[in-house]
Amino acid sequence: MNISIFYEKQDPYKTIKDLTYQIGNVGVELKESNQNREDIDIAAFTYNDAKYIRREIQINNEDIYFLYIYINVYAENIKELEYYLNKVEGIAQSKGMQTRRANFRQEELYLSTLPIMKNSEVLKEVAKRNILTSGLVATYPFISSSIFDEKGIFIGTNIYNNSLVFIDRYDTNKYKNANICIFGTSGAGKSFYTKLLILRYRLLGIKQYIIDPEREYGHLCDSIKGTQIKIGPNSKTYINILDIRKESIEEGESRIFSNKNRKTCRIF
Ligand SMILES: Nc1ncnc2c1ncn2[C@@H]1O[C@H](COP(=O)(O)OP(=O)(O)OP(=O)(O)O)[C@@H](O)[C@H]1O
Ligand SMILES: [Mg+2]
Structure with a gap:
């Protein structure tokens, strides 16, 4: 499969303005509304989340990003594809991540997972998630607590x-x-x-x-087109010009040293 991750940095000033507006609205709703309303817990959650994000941006200097994750699964046939899809969905959901199939948008998703930096507008609205800098760091695939030398x-x-x-x-x-x-x-x-x-x-x-x-x-x-050097009395390659050679450099003479002085050769 191919996984493609997009981040989009958001303007913190605008985000804080939006958040404050929402916090105000939900806050009023929480106070005034009937506490038995069905969605009251969800409203309380959103209220707290929004406050948390605002606090992190204002006090802890975090930035807010939109995060988009697309997973493109390949298979030889439909049955296999379904099997892999279920597996990927199972893994993601067991870690608390919501997944959604790109039904009728397969082409856009395919293009978004190519290394061409194309985040399809159609998918964006559906796939968008908020994330703060500290969370974003965890999505970087090449981070590890083990050895990671930059030029390694x-x-x-x-x-x-x-x-x-x-x-x-x-x-x-x-x-x-x-x-x-x-x-x-x-x-x-x-x-x-x-x-x-x-x-x-x-x-x-x-x-x-x-x-x-x-x-x-x-x-x-x-x-890899390297050079092999064999070292020995009968070898044709030499690394040292003072080596005792198989053939003499002088014409007409051959093997003078190597034949006469085998022992000397070893000592060399
Ligand atoms: N990471 C790997 N991926 C695929 N094949 C591997 C891998 N590591 C080793 N092999 C294969 O395993 C076999 C044994 O490997 P290798 O000759 O490197 O072992 P060795 O530890 O050097 O053994 P020996 O101690 O006998 O020299 C080789 O056929 C090698 O191709
Ligand atoms: Mg070996």
Whole structure:
């Protein structure tokens, strides 16, 4: 599914004016009306809510926003769609959130969930909710009590709260150095994770050096057009110009050193 969240900041001055007007009206209604009226409790609720919002704006410096949340659910067929819809509605309602299907407005909703910043006017009136800054913060999907380094790369999700974990190992303000240690049972995915890290850091333009005695990273290196350097007496690649080479640089001479001085090679 796709979820799209819109916020619209409201003018606090106008909001306070409107609220004060409503508070006045409802206040009078509460005093004068028959206390047995059916909707008297609801009126009392609205009265208190309005007062709460006004107080927060005036005293605690909060801002008021309109919040719109659209959820677009996909499926292969109608039956599956109905199943997913019920599931999403169930989850939302169990958390005390009202949901409403966009019957006959599916197209508008679809457009509103595309990343084109289009909040359909038709849906707005129905989907609008008031929210204060402190509540709005909680709707931000990338916030978490776990590790979230701004320039970090995505590592995975936190198993306790499903929040996303981003780590920037090279942040010297936060970490003493970039060393990491990976533990796991055999086949748990240690190598997989390491390769993922290498690829993602490479995408960020960070040079990666791999020491690979088990010849595990050859494919990875080739696929990102890296350079492989084999070090050994018979290898064709050299990292040090003073290395003992397989072929002599001089014409006509070959393997002089490596054949005669195997032991010396190892010491090197
Ligand atoms: N996050 C992941 N998503 C999908 N597949 C994964 C993931 N992590 C690991 N795998 C798969 O699990 C298998 C084992 O992973 P890997 O070789 O990385 O394990 P390992 O911990 O390095 O094992 P060993 O200790 O034997 O070296 C691989 O086939 C890998 O493709
Ligand atoms: Mg491994």
